[in-house]
Amino acid sequence: MSTEEQGSQKSGAPADRSSSVGSDTAEASKVAPAKGKLGVMVVGLGAVATTMIAGVEAVRRGLAKPIGSLTQMGTIRLGKRTDNKSPLIKDFVPLAGLDDLVFTGWDIFEDNVYESAAHAAVLDKETLAKLKPYLETIKPLPAVFDQYYVKRLHGTHVKKGKNKRDLADQLIADIRNFKKTVDRVVMIWTGSTEIFLEPTAVHQSIDAFEKGLETDDIGIAPSQIYAYAALSEGVPFANGAPNLTVDTPALIELSKRNAAPICGKDFKTGQTFMKTVLAPAFKARMLGVSGWFSTNILGNRDGEVLDDPQSFKTKEESKLGSLEYIFQPDLYPDLYKNLYHKIRINYYPPRGDDKEAWDNIDIFGWLGYPMQIKVNFQCRDSILAAPIALDLVLFLDLAKRTPELRSRGIQEWLSFYLKSPQTAAGLYPEHDLFIQSMKLKNTLRHIMGADLITHLGLEYYD
Numbered sequence: 001m002s003t004e005e006q007g008s009q010k011s012g013a014p015a016d017r018s019s020s021v022g023s024d025t026a027e028a029s030k031v032a033p034a035k036g037k038l039g040v041m042v043v044g045l046g047a048v049a050t051t052m053i054a055g056v057e058a059v060r061r062g063l064a065k066p067i068g069s070l071t072q073m074g075t076i077r078l079g080k081r082t083d084n085k086s087p088l089i090k091d092f093v094p095l096a097g098l099d100d101l102v103f104t105g106w107d108i109f110e111d112n113v114y115e116s117a118a119h120a121a122v123l124d125k126e127t128l129a130k131l132k133p134y135l136e137t138i139k140p141l142p143a144v145f146d147q148y149y150v151k152r153l154h155g156t157h158v159k160k161g162k163n164k165r166d167l168a169d170q171l172i173a174d175i176r177n178f179k180k181t182v183d184r185v186v187m188i189w190t191g192s193t194e195i196f197l198e199p200t201a202v203h204q205s206i207d208a209f210e211k212g213l214e215t216d217d218i219g220i221a222p223s224q225i226y227a228y229a230a231l232s233e234g235v236p237f238a239n240g241a242p243n244l245t246v247d248t249p250a251l252i253e254l255s256k257r258n259a260a261p262i263c264g265k266d267f268k269t270g271q272t273f274m275k276t277v278l279a280p281a282f283k284a285r286m287l288g289v290s291g292w293f294s295t296n297i298l299g300n301r302d303g304e305v306l307d308d309p310q311s312f313k314t315k316e317e318s319k320l321g322s323l324e325y326i327f328q329p330d331l332y333p334d335l336y337k338n339l340y341h342k343i344r345i346n347y348y349p350p351r352g353d354d355k356e357a358w359d360n361i362d363i364f365g366w367l368g369y370p371m372q373i374k375v376n377f378q379c380r381d382s383i384l385a386a387p388i389a390l391d392l393v394l395f396l397d398l399a400k401r402t403p404e405l406r407s408r409g410i411q412e413w414l415s416f417y418l419k420s421p422q423t424a425a426g427l428y429p430e431h432d433l434f435i436q437s438m439k440l441k442n443t444l445r446h447i448m449g450a451d452l453i454t455h456l457g458l459e460y461y462d
């Protein structure tokens with residue numbers, strides 16, 4: 001399916017509207033350049049984080065290509081199809097270069113990034129050996145952690161504080177120290193999946209949240225303390241896990257107030273990536289779906305954490321939403337009202353990070369005749385997640401430098417990367433990968449004052 005078929009539209013109008021509004025080229029000059037070093041503060045230096053950091057270093061040294069990264073390899077069409085103008089995204093928008101990235105982070109274990117990457121066993125020993133001198137220089141800061149929120153982990157490298165406010169202040173001190181060594185900072189959560197939490201009174205305003213930090217409110221999980229620290233310091237924050245984290249009125253308000261863009265939740269990597277490709281195709285053709293059974297085996301630490309029912313519940317909620325929103329059963333009751341959707345994640349140590357996912361999809365066509373589709377995805381979880389984490393870091397930094405984006409809070413245009421995209425209150429999320437891709441690229445065109453692509457294309461037939 002092509003995402004950039006036909007037509008173009010002047011920038012200035014929302015990407016999914018078809019009316020043409022005058023181009024505002026003055027906007028382009030307002031995106032500040034990516035000068036100096038970009039500091040990346042990574043929460044949780046496990047499989048995804050170490051694969052991202054090692055990968056960036058491998059690319060910097062010319063040892064490998066940044067496959068899977070839209071910011072590094074993607075192009076963006078400008079103007080008509082006949083114009084033949086498709087620059088690289090990184091040449092079109094001012095992104096931080098990989099040479100300017102400086103990594104630091106926190107973990108509940110003392111392992112440096114080399115040791116942690118070796119433990120995760122995603123990258124082979126030869127590759128890691130070449131990168132070892134660099135990777136072992138990145139040592140985690142002590143983490144904010146509480147086993148109540150991640151049952152399967154026993155952290156040893158953790159901060160002590162008299163309450164959650166004190167812990168937030170310690171994280172703020174870490175951020176300020178790091179800021180002295182770089183020009184800009186972005187934070188990304190690649191830590192474990194926490195237990196399922198829903199917003200409560202403490203999440204309704206910044207005031208309530210700050211009081212909750214003082215009183216150690218149980219609704220405030222460690223990921224929220226990191227996010228609070230980042231946003232208080234005007235630092236953009238990406239949530240790569242399904243945790244509640246920044247998906248609350250309090251932290252959205254803080255994000256807007258301090259011009260610190262946010263996005264979440266949960267990297268869209270294996271099975272959900274496939275779902276958000278296949279489901280839009282069935283719907284586009286008005287094919288019905290009566291059942292969708294998804295199961296996975298994986299044996300990494302993430303799998304071990306998800307073996308706990310309370311962490312699994314957080315992941316399950318994140319994975320379940322996509323089909324419901326894509327199929328819109330209220331609009332198409334004959335096709336999707338009785339869909340049975342089931343998701344299983346099984347911890348199976350022999351597989352390590354090499355997750356295997358199976359989907360059985362029961363569909364029906366003309367006159368209700370049934371058919372089946374089987375998908376067997378033998379993926380490498382962190383190989384898929386690492387470029388997503390990198391792109392989110394680079395795009396959040398871009399958003400921070402873009403006056404039109406930085407005080408909007410949630411960056412919905414980054415839904416493309418996320419399993420359970422955050423949206424404004426009352427707005428349903430777009431899960432269709434191709435709508436998400438168009439939204440992302442049109443946002444880039446828009447902030448640079450280029451024409452949007454509408455796919456109308458009548459002008460080719462004048």
Ligand SMILES: NC(=O)c1ccc[n+]([C@@H]2O[C@H](COP(=O)([O-])OP(=O)(O)OC[C@H]3O[C@@H](n4cnc5c(N)ncnc54)[C@H](O)[C@@H]3O)[C@@H](O)[C@H]2O)c1
Pocket residue numbers: 043044045046047048049106107108109120143144145146150153189190191192193194222223240241242266267268269300301302305380381382384385
């Ligand atoms: N691997 C993927 O493809 C993928 C896809 C989507 C989402 N995710 C999510 O990304 C997250 C990371 O996945 P992973 O495979 O790297 O897991 P991992 O277990 O290898 O890494 C997580 C790391 O976070 C650390 N950690 C936990 N709580 C912490 C805290 N409070 N502060 C600092 N560090 C903390 C752990 O010690 C561990 O090193 C998980 O939440 C996972 O569900 C992963």
